[in-house]
Amino acid sequence: MSVMKRLSLVFKAKANKALDKAEDPREVLDYSYQKQLQMLQQVRRGVADVATSRKRVELQINGLKQQSDKLTQQAQKAIEMNREDLAREALTRKSGLTQQMNDLNTQLATLQGEEEKLTLAQQRLQAKVESFRTKKETIKATYTAAEAQTRINEAISGIGEEMGDVGMAMQRAEDKTLEMQARAGAVDELLASGALDDLTAGPTDDITRQLDALSSTSDVEAELAALKGINAPQQTQALPGADANAPVIDVESTEKKAEQ
Amino acid sequence: MIVRILGEGQYDLDDAAVDKLNQLDAAVETACKGTDEAVFDAALEALLDGVRSMGTAHPVDAIDSSDLILPGPGSTLAEVSEMLGDEGLIPG
Numbered sequence: 001m002s003v004m005k006r007l008s009l010v011f012k013a014k015a016n017k018a019l020d021k022a023e024d025p026r027e028v029l030d031y032s033y034q035k036q037l038q039m040l041q042q043v044r045r046g047v048a049d050v051a052t053s054r055k056r057v058e059l060q061i062n063g064l065k066q067q068s069d070k071l072t073q074q075a076q077k078a079i080e081m082n083r084e085d086l087a088r089e090a091l092t093r094k095s096g097l098t099q100q101m102n103d104l105n106t107q108l109a110t111l112q113g114e115e116e117k118l119t120l121a122q123q124r125l126q127a128k129v130e131s132f133r134t135k136k137e138t139i140k141a142t143y144t145a146a147e148a149q150t151r152i153n154e155a156i157s158g159i160g161e162e163m164g165d166v167g168m169a170m171q172r173a174e175d176k177t178l179e180m181q182a183r184a185g186a187v188d189e190l191l192a193s194g195a196l197d198d199l200t201a202g203p204t205d206d207i208t209r210q211l212d213a214l215s216s217t218s219d220v221e222a223e224l225a226a227l228k229g230i231n232a233p234q235q236t237q238a239l240p241g242a243d244a245n246a247p248v249i250d251v252e253s254t255e256k257k258a259e260q
Numbered sequence: 261m262i263v264r265i266l267g268e269g270q271y272d273l274d275d276a277a278v279d280k281l282n283q284l285d286a287a288v289e290t291a292c293k294g295t296d297e298a299v300f301d302a303a304l305e306a307l308l309d310g311v312r313s314m315g316t317a318h319p320v321d322a323i324d325s326s327d328l329i330l331p332g333p334g335s336t337l338a339e340v341s342e343m344l345g346d347e348g349l350i351p352g
Binding site: 002003005006007008010011012117121123124127128130131132135154155157158159161162165168169172 | 329
């Protein structure tokens, strides 16, 4: 038998089971409606759970991006200081982070997809539950138990199918979310333990420490150069309308000295 | 005829469309017996596309059972066989 026929039979069998339990078929309507409302609650919670997971992954991606940017800056600084070895080390670490970010981006796309699907499922179920409520009251008001049977069967199996579908979508979203949480937990641990933060804090190949040492030297040089007035002309350009205040006078006098 | 794509909703299809879909369904059925995910994925996608293109969306507030139910897009062989297994689809 074809896949689609078999699948339909599985659904029908489940719906029939629900009907077999009741003595007065009209009781089934109320019972089913309660189940539907519970299901709607669960789906809403499910949507919220997926959204929470998604936001967490987004935060982690941002965190990794900051780390990655920091390493890029360090590499740049290292190159400026002719320390290709340090730059290489920074870029190597950065590529590790990039891989992790790619992985998280894939997870993010999956979660966004599940969130979207579940939101749509919720809207579909909501519409059907509202329509079921009306139908239920009509059936109870209009028909005797015996007469109502066929209509109840129709309504119950129709809504049962929708519930089954939504239930599966929820299960799927939940599985994905749990999967993500397990992995996200590992990244959180990594961030919290400082393993990423202190990537540069190794005992011997400490990029930051070495760069700091180098930059404090170069900072001194830069400051010395500033004192000698090498950067001063730019400052006067930046303040064209400035009055004859002290720094400008100093700069001008330094320039004159340089010309002499 | 009402056809449901799991996770997507219901579609109305006329008999001529269903005849065409039966051919596509046969391909899915064959793929189901094999182990090649790519073949199954392509067959399922073709069937789902057929339903979407030949059918029209069934009103969202209508409570009707479907005549046929199809696995949703991206379903794996394992997922489909699980759906068809003893556990059934609806929890509880």
